[in-house]
Amino acid sequence: MTPLPLHQKRIVITRTREQASALREQLLALGADVIEIPTIEIREPSSWEPLDNAIRRLEEFDFILLTSTNGVRSFLARLEHCGRRAQDLASFSIGAIGPATARELTQAGVRVDFVPREYRAEGLLEVLGDRDLEGKAFLIPRARVARDIVPRVLRERGARVEVVEAYQTVVPDLPRGEIERQLTPAPDVITFTSSSTASNFAKLVGKERLPHLLHGVAVASIGPITSETVRKLGLEVSIQASEFTIPGLVRALGEYFSVRR
Numbered sequence: 735m736t737p738l739p740l741h742q743k744r745i746v747i748t749r750t751r752e753q754a755s756a757l758r759e760q761l762l763a764l765g766a767d768v769i770e771i772p773t774i775e776i777r778e779p780s781s782w783e784p785l786d787n788a789i790r791r792l793e794e795f796d797f798i799l800l801t802s803t804n805g806v807r808s809f810l811a812r813l814e815h816c817g818r819r820a821q822d823l824a825s826f827s828i829g830a831i832g833p834a835t836a837r838e839l840t841q842a843g844v845r846v847d848f849v850p851r852e853y854r855a856e857g858l859l860e861v862l863g864d865r866d867l868e869g870k871a872f873l874i875p876r877a878r879v880a881r882d883i884v885p886r887v888l889r890e891r892g893a894r895v896e897v898v899e900a901y902q903t904v905v906p907d908l909p910r911g912e913i914e915r916q917l918t919p920a921p922d923v924i925t926f927t928s929s930s931t932a933s934n935f936a937k938l939v940g941k942e943r944l945p946h947l948l949h950g951v952a953v954a955s956i957g958p959i960t961s962e963t964v965r966k967l968g969l970e971v972s973i974q975a976s977e978f979t980i981p982g983l984v985r986a987l988g989e990y991f992s993v994r995r
Contacts, residue, residue: 738765739988744921748773748931760984773934775906779899789816795873799829806838808900809875820844868892875900905934925954929963936967956983
C-alpha cells in the first residue's frame with residue numbers, strides 16, 4: 735500500500751484557531767501530524783463607529799472590496815447591526831481576494847462581481863484593468879494593519895477610497911515555553927499563510943532566536959508576499975504555493991515531499 739504523501743510528517747500551522755480547520759483537515763487527510771501554534775488572534779476594532787458610519791452612507795460608494803473572510807464576517811455583521819441586509823449590496827460592484835473570501839460572500843447571498851486570478855491585493859488592481867475610475871468611490875473594510883498598495887493605486891487613478899477598520903489582528907498570549915514545547919521534537923515543516931503569521935511568530939519567539947528554533951525545519955509559504963516577509967526575518971523559504979490558497983499550499987507540501995522521497 736502506497737503511504738500517504740505527508741505520512742508522519744510533523745507540520746506546524748500558525749493560523750488563528752478559527753481559521754486553522756481547513757488547513758488542518760487537508761493535512762490530516764494526507765497523513766500529516768499537525769501541530770497548532772496560532773500566532774494571530776482576531777479582535778474587534780478599537781471602535782465600530784468608522785465602519786458603521788460608512789455603512790450608513792453606503793449609497794455614496796460604487797465599489798466594495800473585501801480582502802479576507804474576517805473582513806466579510808465583520809462587514810456583514812455590522813451591516814445587519816445598522817439595519818441593512820446582504821440584499822442591499824446588489825447595486826454595488828463587489829470585489830473579493832481569493833475563493834475563500836468570495837465563498838463567504840456568496841454563502842451570505844452577496845453576488846461577487848470579480849475575483850482576481852492572482853489571490854493578492856495586486857490581483858484586484860489587475861481585474862479593474864483600464865477601467866475609468868475617476869470619481870468612483872471605493873469602500874474597503876479590512877484589518878487595522880494591512881498593505882496600502884490597493885488604496886494608493888486607486889487614489890492615483892482618481893478614485894475616492896475609504897479604508898475602514900473591520901477587525902484587528904494581535905499577537906496572542908501564549909503560556910511561557912509553549913512554543914518551545916510544541917517544537918520539540920523538531921517538526922518537518924512550519925507553514926505561514928500570511929505575512930502576519932510570520933511576523934507574529936517572530937515576535938512571540940524573538941527574531942534573534944528564529945534560526946536556532948527552526949534549524950532543519952522547512953518553511954512553507956502561501957505566496958510571494960508572505961515569502962518576502964519570511965526572508966526579511968532571516969529565514970529561507972523551502973516551499974511556496976503556486977496558487978495562493980490553502981489547497982495550493984497543501985499541494986505544494988505534497989509535491990515537496992514527493993520529490994524528496
